[in-house]
Amino acid sequence: MRIAVDAMGGDNAPQAIVEGVLLACKDFPTIEFQLYGKESEIRKYMTEQPNIKIIHTDEKIDSDDEPVRAIRRKKQASMVLAAQAVKNGEADAIFSAGNTGALLAAGLLIVGRIKGIERPGLLSTMPVIGSETGFDLLDLGANADNKPEHLVQYGILGSFYAENVRGIKKPRVGLLNNGTEETKGSELTKKTFELLSQEESIHFIGNVEARDILTGVADVVVTDGFTGNAVLKSIEGTALNIVSLLKKSILDSGLKGKIGALLLKDALKNLKNEMDYAKYGGAVLFGLKAPVVKTHGSTGPEAVATTIRQIHTMLESKVVEHLVEKFEPKTND
């Protein structure tokens, strides 16, 4: 098992990336890690390791680079070389905390789609409040416009992910809609509902509303990339704002509030842990020939290690191979 790592992607690169890989090394001594990036920088944070290879390059993609242009022009960028390694069969998966758009472009243009999958979707496992089991939401914005057929494929992709990577038997697939009734929705969701109802390979449970997804009404929630992006950012924005408001309220309420906060430390920590979806790993551009996984740019070593664990599970479960079997059926000779 070989993972190509973009060591230069993210706000805290290469330090957080290297330290995260070192953490993961302990758990997975059989993985070969290929770190793409500036060798002198990478070496600051590690000594020689038998299962870590450094592939030096001076070039990298910046967070404000225009994605497709960056992928095409910066041929020696750490992210591009990592994607090339996957394409050439020298690595089995790619990990980056860098420019999301560029990683999506690298995934589509270099790693490539599984035959039969029209629009790979960006998938993330989100927290279900009060439970250790999350739910998979896709597409989170790899696409801005989707057709019903894409959404049906997201249902299948999400179901394969939940079953293979998260170990959920017969995952419940819900369609994000503006009401739970069958007749509700936009032209897109009405047609998608019809098609998902006919799709026998998944367990479609009907429409679900954004209000209820955090409580675990479905294991997989399917939506178009525009809506998925808006929902993800609404959840993030609301959670961040509430937490910062709570902090501010505590600071403003004087000594009494500070003692209260101290006594509530465990409860507040628990809240933070429940909402932290980095515990499930990164976002996967799913539907490609290999795992292409992205974590937040501000990620720390722990989250990097968690994402490596997620990639390990994806490779071990052979979820991509299973998808290929589903979407590229063998012809009977």
Next chain:
Amino acid sequence: MRIAVDAMGGDNAPQAIVEGVLLACKDFPTIEFQLYGKESEIRKYMTEQPNIKIIHTDEKIDSDDEPVRAIRRKKQASMVLAAQAVKNGEADAIFSAGNTGALLAAGLLIVGRIKGIERPGLLSTMPVIGSETGFDLLDLGANADNKPEHLVQYGILGSFYAENVRGIKKPRVGLLNNGTEETKGSELTKKTFELLSQEESIHFIGNVEARDILTGVADVVVTDGFTGNAVLKSIEGTALNIVSLLKKSILDSGLKGKIGALLLKDALKNLKNEMDYAKYGGAVLFGLKAPVVKTHGSTGPEAVATTIRQIHTMLESKVVEHLVEKFEPKTND
């Protein structure tokens, strides 16, 4: 000023509605309230009042009624009679806490659109965290599919509302999108961006992301009804889940946590108040010939009174008349 009140709509009707109207009566002795509903039920919660008229009817629309059918068949329902009163010029606005879909249908089919407005939008003022000023979000789901032209009208509608009803000079209008860059978006938002940039009657500030709207990046946020509905429900769902998780964490953390919660009472109350958007009133189906305003079905008397105050401001500011002037320009004879 005469407000037609659907006294039978909502989970706590008619009690919460009647008690809310009684509260509002004290602040606005010059408003004439017309309560539509079962007289014997209404009388349980009030004595004779000079400025409250009761118009008895036995029929009402239930929360699970199919909206358009209910409006067409239940001709004597309290909501339908209230809407008819507005249509016939016997009342200036309608208030209901009942079936949202039915109220939207009553607004469109009975009260009617302002000439020139293609698709009235459902607008609600949402909280900006850490500030008393909120922002107006529309469309929240009156429409499932929108065209760019509709979204431009939402920009104008929202701007008129923010300026007239909330007293904001030159409201900043933002377009909800999946990135702030001009080139970002779906076919719908790209075209809308272009049209909004050309619309000189409003102060368009460009794209805004769902992550940032709660921090007040814009005074008016424009989106299609499907996305707006998903964003509203995501914010609600996240806030509700965090608060209930916090409560559970406190309960689970024993005596220490309970004392902490007691000391933090003010901070937690402040949090609840900041997130409570009922303080801005109800949701307005905006673009109709008269104010049509809806509050949550679970609403209590205080929120009813707040919504009456909002309707009063809408009528006093003549925001609907200003819209008519904008959209129905007088021909030069």
